[in-house]
Structures are given as structure tokens and as C-alpha cells.
Amino acid sequence: MTEMMLDIRNLKVSIPTDRGMLNAVRGVDLQIAKGETLCLVGESGCGKSLTATSIMGLLPRYAKVTSDRFEMAGQDLTTKTDAKLAKLRGRDVAMIFQDPTSALNPTLTIGRQLTEGVMRHEKLSRKEADARAIEMLDRVGIANPAARLTQYPHGFSGGQRQRIMIASALMGRPRLLIADEPTTALDVTIQAQILALLGELQADLGLSLLLITHDLGVVAAIANDVAVMYAGRIAERAPAVDLFGTPRHPYTKGLLAAIPVPGVTPRGSELPAIPGRVPGLIGTMQGCAFRDRCAIAGPECAHDPVPRISAGQGQFVECVKAAEVVA
């Protein structure tokens, strides 16, 4: 069996609000093998970022997190103390955020920001840490890295800042890299470069990569495996080729159809949009969360629990009518 980098079962994240409990993540199972790239796709508010944040342990104190299993590289995280967790996470997992401009501190030099983590976690000296920073900046394609350590973030372009963020994430030599919409704030030509860089690093360093995005184009470009999230649950998980070729959840199918493809979608034709909107996540939910927007929904879709149809190798779809979608 392949070794799991991350194995999460039945993850639930709830956030108390003044209108009641906001159940943002409602039982997510997430497994990432070592060296694998998994894309977590979904619309805003589907819980994809909260899922990632819970892996990092960066959720606010008032968020209620439960899970049946939470293992990272074979270690059970649910039984560890906070100090132990911080140590584990600081070493094994790193995260890249969407907007490099707001994720970098404008008043500290690049060098300070890159070395802070390793000086604390690995007790490296200033000199050793600087050497590591230079190595990583060079790795992500920043020219003349030694001279640039003393510069501030404003001296870099958006694409360069995202490279610096990636270098900073690599500083602790993590085994799992989580990238939350890493190219959304970038121009398309730069986006392709950053995605290429992530793919390259992943192959060279044997990283597991969890990439969170709403852009199915990005998914198609770099994922081995895709998990589609809707209203706090994973609606479908499949290898990228299968997911794009034969989507088995009506939501996945709807998303793919809604994107105009130059040369394929007739110009000016009406796009098959998914009607309605994402449901609110306050309180409990009965049956399939997508059924109000689903063209093939029937009375059986209101029943709990929504059956999970597996197809081996971690591939599954949560839809009573999955057979009808493929047909």
C-alpha cells in the first residue's frame, strides 16, 4: 500500500456565529499519498480553505474541530499537546497563501522573514539560516539571491513575491506543502510559471502537494488527483483524467459545462449555468446539499446519509444518482 502523508477522516469544523453554528466543514475525508498532488476544488464558502487551515492548525480558538482520525506521516495529531503539534507542523508542513502582498510583512527584509521559522524550529545560526535562504531563493528562480536578502517586499513584483512565499514555505524542508489559491492574484503568464515551479519542486523534493483552487484550468494543468468540495463535503474524488473525462457528480459535471472553452463552445451561445446559489451552512442539513440546484434530483436525494459510491483507489462520488450522471 502506498504510504500516506496525510490521512484525515470525518473532519468537521464549526464556527459559532450570532445566527447559530456555522458548520463549514461537514465530514471531510482526505488522504494524500507521499509525493502526490491533490487538488481541492470548490466555490467560495465550500470549506476548502478551512480544511487546509485545520491541517496547519491555524484555526482560531473558537472554531470547533473534530475528526475520527487526523494523521500526518503516520503520527496521530489528535493526541499531541499544542507544543508538540507546533513542532511537528513547523517541520513537516508549510503553507502558501493566495496574496503574497498581504502575506509578507512590508517592514521586514526578505531575509528576516525567510529565516525566522528555521532559526526557531531548527535552532540554526543566522549564518546557516541565511545560507539556507539563499539556496531556497535560488531554487525558486530569484536571480542574485544573496544581494536580495536585505531588500523589502515592495522591491519585488507580484510573481517574484509569490516565489519568495514559496521559498519561505520550503525553508523548513517540509514534506507536505499546502498552497491556497497560489496563483489567483497573479497574471496569467506568471500563473503558468508559478504552477510549473510548484510541479518541478514537487517532483525534485518528493513533496506531497495539496493545492486549493476554484480554477478548473489550474487543476487540469497540474493535479494527479482531484477532490471536488461542495457545501462542506467532498462530493467527488477521482484521478484528474477521470474527473474531467467522465464526471460522476452532477455538480462536477455542471461546473465543467459552465466554463467556455475557446474553439469548442460556440461564441455567444448560452452557457449551461448551474442555477441558484450555494446553500447557507448554518445549522444542520438533510440529504444532498446540491439537490436544490440539481437537474436530476429526485425524492431519494433528500434522504440521509447520501450514499458514497466507491470505485477503488480512493475514488468515490457522493450521489444517489451517479449512474444517471455518467449515462
Place this chain on the structure above:
Amino acid sequence: MSVPIPMIRMTDIRKTYHLRRGMFAPTEELVAVNDLSLEVAEGETLGLVGESGCGKSTAVSIMLGLLQPDRGEVEIAGQKIGAMPVADRVRLIQPVFQNPNASLNPVKRIQTLVGQPLRLHGGTNVDVEVKRMLDLVGLPSRLADAYPGELSGGQRQRVAIARALILGPRVLICDEPTSALDVSVQAQIINLLLSLKKELGLTMVFVSHNLAVVEHLADHVAVMYLGQKIEEATTDALFADACHPYTRALLAATLLPDPQAGLPEQKLGAAAADPFAARQGCLFAPRCPDMRQSCVEGPQELRKLRESLVICERAV
């Protein structure tokens, strides 16, 4: 035979900003838009594409009469926009912006927000008109009493469109109207814009960095780079046979939902566009995979090449 007057005509527009790059740095001139000329015929849709900082938004603000160009003229329906009273201008041309969360006042009701332009410009029957507009953009009239915060992103963008249309403009300028929206909702708004264009005979300028969306909506496309129009062609010609290396790089970088396609090969260098760089020769030369010495020397002029108007002297 008389040639019809284009609905939008921009002639040799130039706009510069004077900026400092640091607290004590000297001011430098940033050329946001340089010698930009565009024409859009009535009922047509122009797609305006380019990276952030290429001058799309400045060009749009000038088109709307919200910003004075340093030189050049903008005519909407044959009338100079600079000389036009605001009351006339707003009935001719209206904007829809990227982020409806920012463009709608959160403490006003939808009814008030949509009706405001009409009320300001002395319209009558405001309530009836608001109802008609909500209907036109596909919003249930019960939402008239709601606040923007109670609406979804797609519904808010519909409100912004309703408000832009209530004065009955002939031109709609859409600045990235779908980029803040989710994929499933983006398709709804694209469909709405398409049907409005048909129903009302609107002339549209659609600014976007998403080339797939532009291809779907636009009749012709202008590509901008560092304030300059570097290529313009019909949508068919541009997507089938782009002439400028930058346009080709943009097209190649558009990621399609097809796992067989893989990552596009990057031929552009790691350097980003520098808006402060000296404006000599070809502005794209520092990133161009095809650059030659002659590119950085002589002045570059737009010329006709096959179906395109292109600024690259080496394009064949």
C-alpha cells in the same frame, strides 16, 4: 455611401501619472496609456485584454469621462465626451465594475441603489423603473427591500448591472465583471450580458484577463501591453492566428479544463513588465522569446498583418 459613426471612438489617447517609488525618491513619469486609438461600432462588443498594470482600467476611466487624458479625444456616439454635460453622458455610457461588494453601498436597500441614478437625474416613476430593471436582470422583485449583504455575489453583480442600465445607456463598460465570481455564477452573468446585448442592442466594452470569457463574448479584441495597444483583430482571427508574441504567450498561458493539455511551455523570461522602463523600441522586448537588436532601437508602429493590426516589426 456614408460610413456609420462608431459608437465609441478614442483617438491618440495619452495619460501619464507622476509617481514616487519611495518616500524620498524623485517623481517619475509613468505612461499609463500611450497613443491609444480604439473604435467600437454600434451593437458590437470589444474585448480589452492585458495583464494588470497594462492600462486597461485607465483606458476605461477615460472612456467613461471619469479621467481627463493628457491628450487625445474620446467620442461617444459622435459627441466629444469632454465637452458633454454629465447629465447627457450618464445616459449614454455606464460602467459595471469588478467587485459588486465594493461598488454597492452596504447600508442602502437594493431599491434605493438601483433607483439612485434615475432619482439623481430627475427621472420619474422610479419605483416602476426599478421593478422593470430587476426583472430585466433576472432578480425577483421581493429583493428590492433587501440589503446588498443579504445577496449572493452573483445577485449583487445583477444589481450593479440593473443600476447601470436604469438610465437607458447605449454603451456598457464592463471592467472584469465576472472575475470576483465563482465559476457556476460566472456563467449566469455571462448569459445575462449576452441576452441584454441582444435585447437592448447595447454596445459593450468587456475588460478581462480571462481570455476564454473574452472569446465567448467579444466580436473583436484589443490586446494592451504597458499602455500600448499591441494587437487588434476580430475574435476569430486573434484566436486562430495571433501575430504578436505577447498575444501568443497570453493565449498559450490560458489554462483549459483538459488534463491532457498539461502546463503551457513558458517562453517568457522571469522578468515582469516594468511600467517605468524607458519607452524606446518595443516595450515587450525584454520578455520576448524572439527579441533582436533592431527591436530595442527603432520606434514601433502599428501595421496591418493578415487579419490583425499589430505593433511587432518581426511578426510574420
